[in-house]
Structures are given as C-alpha cells and as structure tokens.
Amino acid sequence: MPLHDRLKRISLSCFLCAFSATAAAVQSTHYAVKLTPDFEHQLLNGEETIEFKADAGVIEWKKQSGLRIVSANITNGTAIVDEQKVRVRLDSGGNHTAQFKFTAAAGRGIKWFVDNAGFVTAFYCEAWMVCDNSPGQRATFKLEIVVPPGQQPQRAKEFRAVGPGSRGKEWRDSDGDHFVSEQSDPVQTYLFSFAVARVAVGVKDNFSIYAQKMDANKVAFSKTEDAYAFLRTVASIDPMNSHYTQAFLPGPSMGQEAAGMALMSQDDLVSLVDKDDVQLMAHEMAHQWWGVTIGIRSWSDFWLNEGFAEFMSDAYIEKHQGRAAYDKQIAELQVRMDKLREAGKDRPLHWEKWKDAHEALGQIPYVKGALFLARLRTKLGDETFWRGIAVYTSANARRLVDSRDFQQAMEKSSHRNLQSLFDEAVYH
Ligand SMILES: [Zn+2]
Secondary structure: OOHHHHHHHHHHHHHHOOOOOOEOOEEEEEEEEEEEEEOOOOEEEEEEEEEEEEOOEEEEEEOOOOEEEEEEEEOOEEEEEOOOEEEEEEOOOEEEEEEEEEEEEOEOOEEEOOOOOEEEEOOOHHHOOOEOOOOOOOEEEEEEEEEOOOOOOOOOOOEEEEOOOEEEEEEEEOOEEEEEEEEEEEEOHHHOOOEEEEOEEEEEOOEEEEEOOOOOHHHHHHHHHHHHHHHHHHHOOOOOOOOEEEEEEOOOOOOEEEOOEEEEEHHHHHHHHHHOOOHHHHHHHHOOOEOOOEEEOOHHHOHHHHHHHHHHHHHHHHHHHOHHHHHHHHHHHHHHHHHHHHOOOOOOOOOOOOOOHHHHOOOHHHHHHHHHHHHHHHHHOHHHHHHHHHHHHHHOOOOEEOHHHHHHHHHHHHOOOOHHHHHHHHHO
16 A cells, blocks of 8 residues: 555544544455345345454444344454444454344435336445445445345346446356456445346447347447547546446436446436437546546545546537537536525535535535636646646546645646635635
8 A cells, every 4th residue: 555545544543533532443444245135125135244454442334224233243343233333342453354234225325216127226335234435445345136036027127236346257046146246446435336127238348338228239339438538538547447337227317436337327328329418428437537546535525526527528528529519518517606606505626514425415516626627727728737637647546635636736737836726716
C-alpha cells in the first residue's frame, strides 16, 4: 500500500475514535456473501464471511434494520448487534474472521420488481450484508447468488444473477442455480450492487449486455464500444476492471454504477437504441474511471464521482452529436443550477456538513460539479483542460482522492494557480 493511502487509513481510524477510545484500524477486508432469494416472501437469506486484519479494540459495521441477524461468530472477539450496526470487540490484533447468517427484507437499497420479475440492489450494501460503507474502506468481494429450484419456469426465460467484478462460475445442483461474481481489486462497498432478473446475456469482446430482449444487441454493443473508446482516450488509462457489463432490468429508468458494471432498465436500452439517447449509458460508464478506478476519500467530495460522470456524458454527446448538442446540455444544467440556487440549495462542491451518505447525495454534486468542469474547460482551453484530466486520472488510479488532488493535477498540467476558481465553486 503506498504511503498516500496509509495516511488516509490513519485519519479514518480517528473518525472511529468518536465511538470508542480503543477503536481498531481495519485493513484489507474481504467480504464473501452467499444470498438465496426467497421470491415468495421477498427476502434474501444470507451467509456472510468477513476476513479482515485489525488491531485489538472495537470496530463497527453497518446494517439496516431490515437485515435481521440470525447468528454471529467472530474469531477472538464478540459481536453486539444493534438495530443499525454491529459492534465487534476484538481481543487481539491480527487476522480475523467474522461469520453471519441473516435475512434481508426489502428496504432502501433492495427493490423487488412487480410480477415476480426479480429484484435489484443499489448502493446501500448495508441492506443486503453487514459492511463498512465508508468510502475510505475499500474491500474485495465475492458474491454467490443461488436461485432455488422451482423458481425457474419451464418455458419462459430463466432467472439470472448479474454482479460486480468478473463473472465467475455458474452451475446447477439440488440447491438451485448458482451465479458467482468476484471483485478482486479493492473497491468501495457502494460498488457491490447486483440484480436477479429474467434476462439473456450477450458477450462481445470486453463487454457484456444483460437484457430482457436482445434483438437490438448489435446496435447496443456498437454504441457501447464507441462511448468506451472516447472515455478511454480522455482518461488516458484503462479502468480497473477490464470487462464492462451493462444490465438492463425490468422496471422504470434507473442508473447505478458498480465495479465493472452498470445497472439500468430495459426502458433505458430502448432509449439508447431507438432514440440514440446515449447520456445515461455514458454517465454510468464514466464511473468505471471516476468512481471505481479513482475512489473518493469521503462523501464530502461526491462531486468528483457525479460531476465527472455527468460532464463526461456531455463531452461524449459532443463527440457523438456535435458541439451544439454539448452546448445545449450545459445550458440545461445552468437552468437546473439556477433553480437549485433559487430554492436555497446551493452549497460548495466540497461539503463536509453531511451526516450520512444519503445526505451527501442530492443534485448539487451532479449539476454544479459538471458546470464547474465545463467552466474549467472554457477557462483553460481544450488542450490544457484535457491534459489535466488525463494527469489527474492516471496519477490517482487505484487511490483515494479529494478536491485538492484534482486541483493539484489541474494546476500542475496548466502551470496556473487555480485557487480563486476552486474557491468560488469548490470550497466556498
Ligand atoms: Zn452517477
């Protein structure tokens, strides 16, 4: 681990000091989760193993109240299960294993589709597993989904699971149909989302598409390849995951990035193919660099994920449909920003006054963040701006960042002091 990351871990352990004088710093966490959906009761039956390294002391994981723990076992320690957290006291330092059995009900983070069409999870890992959801704590992940027998209809399309990272083994036995996915490079736990639905899967080179109807997959793959080539060029590096999966699910339009994957809806696929609406596809894909490969250190800089993804989707629209289309996008963002300002919702992009991740979200990181990048582009000129984006992205791959890292990269590549520009939008 480079020094840069070590320092950040130390500051995270001090965040935990608020809870206990003996808070233990946690390193190198691996989550292995096996989930068996109960379609009739809309529950997930879960078994989880957390392997981690920590000093003696107290650590704390999150869980939602709808996640009911049936059993908990900690090596060299004891667990106290509260409504929304699990506190673990470790008697000694070193490598530890925690094992949980639980059921997870629908709630924030788990949405069951109507007509027994499956379910999707998004962002809030604490809904379907015990986890540390703070952005500073990246972890590896292995997910196994088991669709029990009797759920698979004889003739209709069968349920499939799609998860983050790389697609692993899939097999059928007396327990049902098993689907394994694995993220072997550490990422933030909000990137652990997955889905189960009656979808077909198509694979072309480094891309996979899961969809209810695959008739238009040729068009979807070629649009995917084009957007990917653009983003790869401006990022100047490959993303962390070499394979990229897009899952188009039942239900209304949605967009959720995960490691090596994006979850969207069948309606979004129709918009992409029939209306050439590339925005959501490009936004979610952009997160593979700005969100997955480069991680934010805390929710205070959520705009480095969302402002970037939004701006990059507009930049791709310019490449795809011309400058006028980009100008229109930016003008629309400006209208949205004016409305937010009128409603008293403006705030600095780097914003520390949130209490939980949910509060740090909202529209400002997207709208104001994208507008700030558009403004930097105008101020610096295309050549300098895009060189700065490439420097920022390549220098911070697989690291945790905040707004200062971005400012430093842009100043280094432009040889300009950008403090007043950053003060105006980012810090004040
Ligand atoms: Zn996004």
